[in-house]
Amino acid sequence: MNGSRFIMVLAWMGWLMFCQTLVASxxxxxxxxxxxxxxxxxxxxxxxxxxxxxxxxxSLAKNPRHLESAVHLxxxxxxxxxxxxxxxxxxxxxxxxxxxWQQSNPPPPALLLRATIKQxxxxxxxxxVDLDEVLSMQPSNAQAWLTKASILxxxxxxxxxxxxxxxxxxxxxxxxxxxxxxxxAGATGESAKSQIVLRELLDHPRLSASERVWISVMLGEIAxxxxxxxxxxxxxxxxxxxxxxxQYLLGTYADFLLDRGRHRDVVNLLQHETRADGLLLRLAIxxxxxxxxxxRDHVATLISRFAxxxxxxxxxxxxxxxxxxxxxxxxxxxxxxxxxxxWKVQREPADxxxxxxxxxxxxxxxxxxxxxxxxxxNHVEDRRLQHLAKLVQQESR
Amino acid sequence: MRHVLFAIxxxxxxxxxxxxxxxxxxxxxxxxxxxxSGRWDIAVRDLNDAIGLDTDDDGAISWGEVRTNQAEIASYxxxxxxxxxxxxxxxxxxxxxxxxxxxxxxxxxxxxxGICPTEIHGLTIDYRLLFDLDAQHKGLLRLSNETLTQTxxxxxESPTHSxxxxxxxxxxxxxxxxxxxxxxxxxxxxxxxxxxxxLLPAVLIRKDGQWKAVPDFTTALREVVCIVTAFTVAHSLxxxxxxxxxxxxxxxxxxxxxxxxxxxxxxxxxxPRITQRRWLMAFGFGLIHGFGFAAVLSDLGLPSDxxxxxxxxxxIGVEIGQLIIVVGLLPLAxxxxxxxxxxxxxxxxxxxxxILVALIWLAERALExxxxxxxxxx
Numbered sequence: 001m002n003g004s005r006f007i008m009v010l011a012w013m014g015w016l017m018f019c020q021t022l023v024a025s026x027x028x029x030x031x032x033x034x035x036x037x038x039x040x041x042x043x044x045x046x047x048x049x050x051x052x053x054x055x056x057x058x059s060l061a062k063n064p065r066h067l068e069s070a071v072h073l074x075x076x077x078x079x080x081x082x083x084x085x086x087x088x089x090x091x092x093x094x095x096x097x098x099x100x101w102q103q104s105n106p107p108p109p110a111l112l113l114r115a116t117i118k119q120x121x122x123x124x125x126x127x128x129v130d131l132d133e134v135l136s137m138q139p140s141n142a143q144a145w146l147t148k149a150s151i152l153x154x155x156x157x158x159x160x161x162x163x164x165x166x167x168x169x170x171x172x173x174x175x176x177x178x179x180x181x182x183x184x185a186g187a188t189g190e191s192a193k194s195q196i197v198l199r200e201l202l203d204h205p206r207l208s209a210s211e212r213v214w215i216s217v218m219l220g221e222i223a224x225x226x227x228x229x230x231x232x233x234x235x236x237x238x239x240x241x242x243x244x245x246x247q248y249l250l251g252t253y254a255d256f257l258l259d260r261g262r263h264r265d266v267v268n269l270l271q272h273e274t275r276a277d278g279l280l281l282r283l284a285i286x287x288x289x290x291x292x293x294x295x296r297d298h299v300a301t302l303i304s305r306f307a308x309x310x311x312x313x314x315x316x317x318x319x320x321x322x323x324x325x326x327x328x329x330x331x332x333x334x335x336x337x338x339x340x341x342x343w344k345v346q347r348e349p350a351d352x353x354x355x356x357x358x359x360x361x362x363x364x365x366x367x368x369x370x371x372x373x374x375x376x377x378n379h380v381e382d383r384r385l386q387h388l389a390k391l392v393q394q395e396s397r
Numbered sequence: 398m399r400h401v402l403f404a405i406x407x408x409x410x411x412x413x414x415x416x417x418x419x420x421x422x423x424x425x426x427x428x429x430x431x432x433x434s435g436r437w438d439i440a441v442r443d444l445n446d447a448i449g450l451d452t453d454d455d456g457a458i459s460w461g462e463v464r465t466n467q468a469e470i471a472s473y474x475x476x477x478x479x480x481x482x483x484x485x486x487x488x489x490x491x492x493x494x495x496x497x498x499x500x501x502x503x504x505x506x507x508x509x510x511g512i513c514p515t516e517i518h519g520l521t522i523d524y525r526l527l528f529d530l531d532a533q534h535k536g537l538l539r540l541s542n543e544t545l546t547q548t549x550x551x552x553x554e555s556p557t558h559s560x561x562x563x564x565x566x567x568x569x570x571x572x573x574x575x576x577x578x579x580x581x582x583x584x585x586x587x588x589x590x591x592x593x594x595x596l597l598p599a600v601l602i603r604k605d606g607q608w609k610a611v612p613d614f615t616t617a618l619r620e621v622v623c624i625v626t627a628f629t630v631a632h633s634l635x636x637x638x639x640x641x642x643x644x645x646x647x648x649x650x651x652x653x654x655x656x657x658x659x660x661x662x663x664x665x666x667x668x669p670r671i672t673q674r675r676w677l678m679a680f681g682f683g684l685i686h687g688f689g690f691a692a693v694l695s696d697l698g699l700p701s702d703x704x705x706x707x708x709x710x711x712x713i714g715v716e717i718g719q720l721i722i723v724v725g726l727l728p729l730a731x732x733x734x735x736x737x738x739x740x741x742x743x744x745x746x747x748x749x750x751x752i753l754v755a756l757i758w759l760a761e762r763a764l765e766x767x768x769x770x771x772x773x774x775x
Contacts, residue, residue, distance in 0.1 A: 028436075028495035028506035034461030038496060038503035039441040044456030087419040088442070091533030098532055121533075304500045305418065312421050312535050313550055 042084050052076070060096070070096050071109045078116055085247050085276050090117050108134045112144055122316050122345055124151050142171040149180050156347035156374060158188050175201045179215055186222040187349065189379030195222055213244050217252060224256045225349060225382040232256055247276055254282040255350075259384065263289040274298070277305050278320050285327055299328055318342040322354045332361035340367060347374060349382050356388040360395070368392045418501045420534040422526060426511070428542040428562055433487065433511035433520075438497055438504040439474060443527055443534070448473050460496065463505055467494045470505055479523040480511045487513035521559045524551035544569050571710040578714020581693050582722070587655050587758060588686055592719065594662040594751050595624050595675050596726060597744050600734040603669055608744070610734040617731055620675075625723060627676040631683025632690060633712050639691035640708050651688040653763040658682035659755035666748040690715060 031038075043050035056073040060066065074093040081089035094117055100110035111134045118127035128151055134144045145167050152161035165180035178197050185194040198219045202212065220235030236253040250273060257266045266286035273279040280298055287295040306321050319342045326335035339355040352371045359368035372389055374380065423438040441458050444450055448469050450462045463470070471491050480487040488511070495506040520540070527534040536551035542562050549558045582588055599620040601608040611617045638644045662678060665671045672678060694711055733739045 028497040028508075030495050031460040034459060034464065036460040037457045038460055038463060039445075039458045041442065041445065041451065041456050041458065045451060045454040047456070087533065088446075088531060091420060091531035092446075094532035095528070095530050301500065308418055308421070308500050311537055312419065314419070
């Protein structure tokens, strides 16, 4: 690094620290106007969802030990945590089920939900223990098999994941079974086959809206990985056109657009999504490329949000933080340990990518080795990952 | 079928993109003798979930709704917090309720005082806020006394934490005063400027009424060591005498004299015939600067039981800060001493600039007026 660039980086870091103190150290104040709105709630009290939750809560309050109503309410909370992107709902689900978790043998429905909550906290091993316990009591619990397959896939344990999909063939609709397998196949060298299966599934007339989203996003992801930009774009944008608002879809589509250099489209897609850290991160990356004024504020916000998450001692956001540190702060030395820590927990293509990119930028070829092994053992078909892997190997010569 | 639908939702979002962070509250407690002054920030959304703040059912929480529910908020929160000092419960008096914004939205800020029966040596905190409603809620604590800050996280699994409020080890105290000393010389522009002014000609030598570059580094170093030592001895002397209360000078006089010393040091650079012995000047004015350091030290509040230790630590801190500047400055000046621009640009123009700045300080301090906002940096 030459001198002037070093000074630029120093100045930039200084500015970021300054922004951080601005965001973090607000003095408490006394508003002068009673009408000042401090907070908007997720739901208006007259909203049907809010009413439903209220009804479920009050029936549970009458009989807090009633397993069925507790499971019902907790399930609704978990669904809300996903649709609203608010982890508070998960904590509320956990609180409702707490009485059963303290028992020595929690009933399967309570255990299943605990596994789901742990899955969200990235406590994968502990979630698998719960799932296996459910399955030992209820071997025909389709939900438990599917969740198990999903966790094993994230852990890159593909053989066990495939085995977990198998029972779904007789327990659920054929499309769930096939989609379960196709998701794994798409990552492990069978993209073409996987795409054919998924496309056939999409023609299934009885698919629900959320199943359609699931399958389309999978198709789009596989097409993006194999470099079929047209198909990927079509899969993502067709689903978006149906008016589905889904944060995972937005994030995946934004990544696709960023890779194609379509920064303006990313800004249009995400400019109102500043509350979700993962989406704000992608928006800021696009803003940086376009040199937009809003970039600095967004980076400062992200810094304080990652700091707040660290303060509470959780690390659910490590993948995002590694990407933020590498791409927006331009600090590979700090990004690499984050990416390595993340790889120990989750091993999806996005996790592989941030580790390869950080290792390359930090000039640390050894750090990339676990990903190179993962790529070759599983025959992962991902053009960008293969390109990065080639760069790493070239550097070593 | 509904069962499977739910399953699919879970697979689809195996990577949640959180739009919020989980529920946290932030508590900061400052312990002083038998009192605790506390600030507790609780998310408005959490308070709404716990006690219902949206009285007009519009899906938004306004300041008015928080304000009219202040009593309920306080009784809810403080029924879930217990402060205990050596087996005795500390009474909590609510001082005020304000609002602040954190990264994830608005928080009610509860300011309170904890009053314990005796001086606090050990503190046990039992925190049960919101755990019954949100099992992932956490309370993030910063607990400080004069010497030490400790942190802890309250969660459902660990709702109780105990702390020892040590007096602070001697080493911590030494470190604190060392740091203050270093910062004082760096942030006190007047001391810095005085030293720099004296050091500027140290890489030159007077021959036949003219400045010449010193022949070797040792010569320059000897001169610098003389000046810095004289300055140090002098200001340590007056600093100590003032700190123990043997001498006292009005601060307006001291501050003006310090500014005056910078002016004179600058003039001496322009008219070297005034004195050849700059170490003598360093010593004389060093006495004045010592009074300035003493004022800072008394602002910090010297502990009466370890006066000597903190005095020495502060003084050593000042010397360290001074040395760092010399070490940074001297090689630079030495490297430039031969260049044609050192004398006109660095020595003369630099001294003139310093004189001007110091004259402004002198006027401001002697007349107690503010000519420029430079004062605010000092």
